[in-house]
Amino acid sequence: MGRIANIFHSIKPPLLMVLVQIIFAGINVMYKLAANDGMSLRVIVVYTLMFATVIMVLLALIFERKSLKKVNRKVLLQAFLCGLFRGSLVQNLYLQSLVHTSATFAVAMVNLAPAFTFVLAICFKMEKLVIRTNAGKAKVCGTLIGISGAMVFTFYKGIDVNLLKHHDHQQVGHGPSYHGTGHFTIGAFFGLLSCVSFSLWLINHVKMSVGFPYLYSSTALICLIGSIQGALFAVHTVRDWNQWKLGSNVRLLVVVFVVC
Template sequence: MGGGAGEAAIRPVAAMVLLQFLFSVLQIFIKLAMNDGMDARVLVAYRFMFAATFLCPIAFLLERKKRPPLTMKVVLQLFLCGLFGFSINQNLYVLAIKLTSATFVTAISNLTPATTFLLAILTRLETLKLKKPAGQAKLLGTLVGMGGAMLLTFYKGPEITLLRGLPRPKLAHITENHQSHPIPRGNQIIGSFLGIISCFTYATWLVIQAKVSKVYPCHYSIAAMVCLFGAFQSTVIAVCVHRDMEHWRLGLNIRLYSSAYAGLIASGSAFPLLSWCLRKKGPLFISVFSPLMLIFVAVLSSILLDEALYLGSVLGSVLIVGGLYVVLWGKAKEATDLSQDENSGKESIPVTTNSENEVK
């Protein structure tokens, strides 16, 4: 029995480590495809085409008997999910990787919990109680994370050569002359801005997704329809920029491999696993593992892309990850306080009722 319980406890942990690794490999594929000349918008469009093709049959088979009827409000919300969470978010994210580096943008993406918190405050989905430790922690974590993003953007510092001694595969035909030179300061600032905006669009998607999931509790169907909308929107964006079919042609090369991996593995296959972990352990457990991707990407980028790692990136990443954990602690503390308040309220009700019954 103990062995079974231990195995059950380790499965979500192993699943989350695997997911972070899969998402890390995605960042490398994105950078390799763009280094090969693939346009970022075309890559995003292909990603959601592959993902929709993969998820639609699964959603139809698994949820065909329990799907509630679609209303115009749900369709509009799913359209907005595709727009903010997929089309705009991924186009900004991929462009940020193109302008900077996979490690840099992965570090910036850890601001998502902080930007989600700010957006929830602005939309009044959350209240900031500064008199309580939980509220103070969430505000402090948000400020620390934003400070880390600023440090990451404006301070470079000396290069860290710790990973330079690792063996490297021969990817010179893709990576040469792309990361051997330092990132221009202008590209770094613009890339940081795009990365931070992508965090806000992702946070917007989370808020809308939370609402639509309550009235339409079919996760595979939601994912399939959002991918369909994302594919349509991303294709329209890409076609407006590139109407020449040369930009859309895929062969047996890194462009096809990157598009297929992004759609089939990082979107289609990873979603059921992520949903299982979310159902088993909750969103806080999921968030705790997000900094792992930063470590994976830093190592893989140094080995496969020959990306240089600088002190400013390390210090900024440490602040962002530290701010993330402070925000998560505040959220956990807030949930604990709320649970205690509810339990104390429930305990007080029977006492009053019994007293009244005794008087009667």
């Protein structure tokens, strides 16, 4: 495990960022494959959070066992909010956007997260808008350009690329996904909400990290609480228990790929 950590530390930050983006792109393609195969995306959220919880709890017990003594009500409340905004809520909104639009569009909408984070940080008085300085002007211009680009992208649908040719499967109980005007608009709206949720997580996670600076333990708490929230929502909305069966198909591959 130490060798793996040394390998990641030896990678330069720009290359590491590129690697993360490549993995993120692969995850979106896998999500789309599972959606086209008819798997409920709510179930995917639960499985990924549950498996992530197991992994992060093991890491927390190995490296940060002493951090358990510092868990209090404030930390649990912050973990609950982080689990909601970054775990169950943002993933369900994002995956619904992925269903109604496309993997390319959903990823493009994620670029709005910095703009929403900047606006919300100003609202929560965590950031000062100094418009007269060059830095302040750059932030405002970047925010406006990001939001404008997303709005333009909403009206540009592009060409459909079918990853799977399964026409008999139903998509999350609502029929196959397609890019009709109504569905695409709904998908864009879900994408915007997921960005807002992600931004709220960033703001709340900053405060949590100040009072509870334990990476593995905080992530384990967030995944645990998020998996519970996602499971309650999925059990209430997904009535077909066959959706919970992974099997040796693309569904199991998606869950394993996302968790790894």
